[in-house]
Amino acid sequence: MATGRTHRPATRSRGIPEATVARLPLYLRALTALSERSVPTVSSEELATAAGVNSAKLRKDFSYLGSYGTRGVGYDVEYLVYQISRELGLTQDWPVVIVGIGNLGAALANYGGFASRGFRVAALIDADPGMAGKPVAGIPVQHTDELEKIITENGVSIGVIATPAGAAQQVCDRLVAAGITSILNFAPTVLTVPDGVDVRKVDLSIELQILAFHEQRKAGEEVAAPEEAAGAVPPPPVAHRAPSAGPGADSGRQGPDGDVPAVMPA
Amino acid sequence: MATGRTHRPATRSRGIPEATVARLPLYLRALTALSERSVPTVSSEELATAAGVNSAKLRKDFSYLGSYGTRGVGYDVEYLVYQISRELGLTQDWPVVIVGIGNLGAALANYGGFASRGFRVAALIDADPGMAGKPVAGIPVQHTDELEKIITENGVSIGVIATPAGAAQQVCDRLVAAGITSILNFAPTVLTVPDGVDVRKVDLSIELQILAFHEQRKAGEEVAAPEEAAGAVPPPPVAHRAPSAGPGADSGRQGPDGDVPAVMPA
DNA sequence: CTGTGTGAAAGCTTTCACAGCT
DNA sequence: AGCTGTGAAAGCTTTCACACAG
Numbered sequence: 001m002a003t004g005r006t007h008r009p010a011t012r013s014r015g016i017p018e019a020t021v022a023r024l025p026l027y028l029r030a031l032t033a034l035s036e037r038s039v040p041t042v043s044s045e046e047l048a049t050a051a052g053v054n055s056a057k058l059r060k061d062f063s064y065l066g067s068y069g070t071r072g073v074g075y076d077v078e079y080l081v082y083q084i085s086r087e088l089g090l091t092q093d094w095p096v097v098i099v100g101i102g103n104l105g106a107a108l109a110n111y112g113g114f115a116s117r118g119f120r121v122a123a124l125i126d127a128d129p130g131m132a133g134k135p136v137a138g139i140p141v142q143h144t145d146e147l148e149k150i151i152t153e154n155g156v157s158i159g160v161i162a163t164p165a166g167a168a169q170q171v172c173d174r175l176v177a178a179g180i181t182s183i184l185n186f187a188p189t190v191l192t193v194p195d196g197v198d199v200r201k202v203d204l205s206i207e208l209q210i211l212a213f214h215e216q217r218k219a220g221e222e223v224a225a226p227e228e229a230a231g232a233v234p235p236p237p238v239a240h241r242a243p244s245a246g247p248g249a250d251s252g253r254q255g256p257d258g259d260v261p262a263v264m265p266a
Numbered sequence: 267m268a269t270g271r272t273h274r275p276a277t278r279s280r281g282i283p284e285a286t287v288a289r290l291p292l293y294l295r296a297l298t299a300l301s302e303r304s305v306p307t308v309s310s311e312e313l314a315t316a317a318g319v320n321s322a323k324l325r326k327d328f329s330y331l332g333s334y335g336t337r338g339v340g341y342d343v344e345y346l347v348y349q350i351s352r353e354l355g356l357t358q359d360w361p362v363v364i365v366g367i368g369n370l371g372a373a374l375a376n377y378g379g380f381a382s383r384g385f386r387v388a389a390l391i392d393a394d395p396g397m398a399g400k401p402v403a404g405i406p407v408q409h410t411d412e413l414e415k416i417i418t419e420n421g422v423s424i425g426v427i428a429t430p431a432g433a434a435q436q437v438c439d440r441l442v443a444a445g446i447t448s449i450l451n452f453a454p455t456v457l458t459v460p461d462g463v464d465v466r467k468v469d470l471s472i473e474l475q476i477l478a479f480h481e482q483r484k485a486g487e488e489v490a491a492p493e494e495a496a497g498a499v500p501p502p503p504v505a506h507r508a509p510s511a512g513p514g515a516d517s518g519r520q521g522p523d524g525d526v527p528a529v530m531p532a
Numbered sequence: 533c534t535g536t537g538t539g540a541a542a543g544c545t546t547t548c549a550c551a552g553c554t
Numbered sequence: 555a556g557c558t559g560t561g562a563a564a565g566c567t568t569t570c571a572c573a574c575a576g
Contacts, residue, residue: 017566017567018566018567019566019567019568020567021476021479022472022476024475024479025469025471025472025475025476026456026472028475029454030456043534043535043536044535044536045535050456051456052456054568054569055535056568056569056570056571057567057568057569059535059536059537059538060537060538060567060568060569062536062537063536063537063538067536067537069535069536069537070535070536070575070576071534071535071536071537071574071575071576072533072534072535072536072575072576073534073535073536073576074534074535074536075536087479088475088478088479088482089478089479089481089482090475090478092482094474094478094481096474102373102376103369103370103372103373103376104369104370104373104377106369106373107368107369107370107372107373108470110368110369111370111470111471113454113470113471114470114471114474116471117471117475118475118478119471119474119478157481158474158477158478158481160474181481181484182477182478182480182481183477184473184474184477188295188379190292190296190316190317190318196484198477198480198481200473200476200477202468202470202473203291204374204377204379204380204468205291205377205379205380205382205383205385206288206291206292207450207466207468208360208362208380208385208424208426208450209290209291209294209354209356209383209384210287210288210291210466211424211448211449211450211464211466212354212355212356212360212384212385212424212448213287213290213353213354213355214448214464215355215360215423215424215447215448215464216354216355216358218447218462283544283545284544284545285544285545285546286545309556309557309558310557310558311557320546320547321557322546322547322548322549323545323546323547325557325558325559325560326545326546326547326559326560328558328559329558329559329560333558333559335557335558335559336553336554336557336558337552337553337554337556337557337558337559338553338554338555338556338557338558339554339556339557339558340556340557340558341558533576534575534576535574535575535576536573536574536575536576537572537573537574537575538570538571538572538573539570539571539572539573540569540570540571541568541569541570541571542567542568542569542570543566543567543568543569544565544566544567544568545564545565545566545567546563546564546565546566547562547563547564547565548561548562548563548564549560549561549562549563550559550560550561551558551559551560551561552557552558552559552560553556553557553558553559554555554556554557554558
């Protein structure tokens with residue numbers, strides 16, 4: 001795909017695997033809950049259950065951070081909370097801007113988990129002049145014209161895009177031009193960004209479609225081979241030959257726990 | 267972790283890799299856009315760019331579905347749209363219930379991409395009696411008491427949880443008991459479900475935390491080794507020795523495109 | 533004895549690179 | 555000529571299972 005990326009052989013050292021990074025927030029949440037209940041220590045088994053993973057994985061994950069446990073005992077909750085927070089960069093506060101204050105943007109602005117762990121909503125931005133000044137979650141919405149100014153003045157480096165798909169790339173370009181280097185995209189579009197900018201995306205309909213896939217599989221297994229529910233089957237537009245057989249009924253689908261989100265570093 | 271899962275040796279056959287399944291919706295979206303512009307065929311290179319992946323990956327992915335392309339030419343857009351839709355189970359309509367109609371639930375109810383591709387919002391459910399009857403996105407909200415009835419009568423198998431964290435597990439249990447077998451969870455909690463039920467989760471603050479991690483890395487690289495921004499560093503509660511050194515400045519972080527969501531089949 | 537930390541094995545996923553249709 | 559389909563190589567991730575610290 002065009003560019004080609006330098007394919008750096010990995011500078012080694014403190015390279016925490018991406019899969020592990022993606023689970024750290026999970027552990028952190030579980031640990032925070034324990035901390036609130038004043039639980040002093042926890043074993044890998046207990047913590048793993050609370051976080052919804054298995055203990056081997058958890059121990060391996062923690063081993064990348066260092067040896068923070070005590071053999072025969074477990075992990076010190078407070079200490080781990082601090083170590084993971086630090087590793088994730090949550091010991092500092094990250095100002096965040098949310099662009100696109102529709103239902104979703106409002107939901108994000110109101111989301112408590114935001115403010116609690118290291119993030120601060122620095123501004124809400126919307127293209128609708130009618131929204132300007134209106135407070136959402138206690139923060140007055142500002143107009144898109146102010147975008148660059150807001151980002152620069154607040155030293156914002158993380159932006160959340162909650163606009164309609166059509167506006168996303170444009171907003172993204174402006175965010176990046178203004179100095180944003182991490183973007184969380186809720187719009188159902190592929191964003192193109194320059195090298196060095198991270199984009200993570202959250203996509204409703206994609207998640208649903210993946211569920212539908214598995215749901216269909218389950219139905220197929222139960223009834224053996226429904227072959228294709230009765231009904232209007234749009235005929236293949238071209239006279240391709242079917243690869244070999246029909247939609248085979250098979251495969252006892254049931255993957256293990258898998259879990260690995262995405263980073264697309266530009 | 268309790269259960270232990272039968273560890274089936276994979277029944278082989280039509281087993282499409284999970285990573286591939288997770289990308290099919292992406293391809294489908296790109297293809298739908300092409301279809302709307304009446305583009306008849308597309309090469310793996312073009313389609314891959316539109317979907318934000320590389321062409322080798324795309325071809326490999328398609329190879330699991332069958333040989334739907336034409337060498338020297340590319341893929342027939344309409345035909346591929348149909349094949350992928352069918353593979354994902356989108357040729358049938360999936361009724362969906364959304365539980366928890368706050369800002370987020372409302373955003374989901376209003377989300378167009380929902381209705382467009384194979385999904386139909388069968389009902390909106392909320393625990394607040396004051397919401398009952400109030401229409402959101404043109405659909406009247408129903409009270410939680412009706413939950414079981416709604417699911418049974420509409421043959422709903424997919425549920426979306428958009429409640430506060432505290433209510434999520436309880437709602438989940440009721441959904442499952444009523445016959446739901448796929449859940450999309452927006453509440454920041456680990457859900458426990460019986461075997462055979464798929465759960466996918468979307469978690470705002472987790473995504474942000476992952477971004478913060480990478481953001482921190484970037485900052486660290488620029489300044490070489492900030493060692494720990496000045497300020498109150500909560501001292502390790504216990505006198506553990508630091509693993510070896512401070513937060514080493516290193517590792518030219520820059521993973522390849524990676525992308526792989528999660529299924530946690532119970 | 534208990535539960536961590538970790539090499540080594542087993543599985544997945546991605547990338548390469550090229551044979552083979554059209 | 556051009557572009558798909560795919561074995562084989564290279565990377566990641568997860569799981570095993572056990573030495574060893576407390």
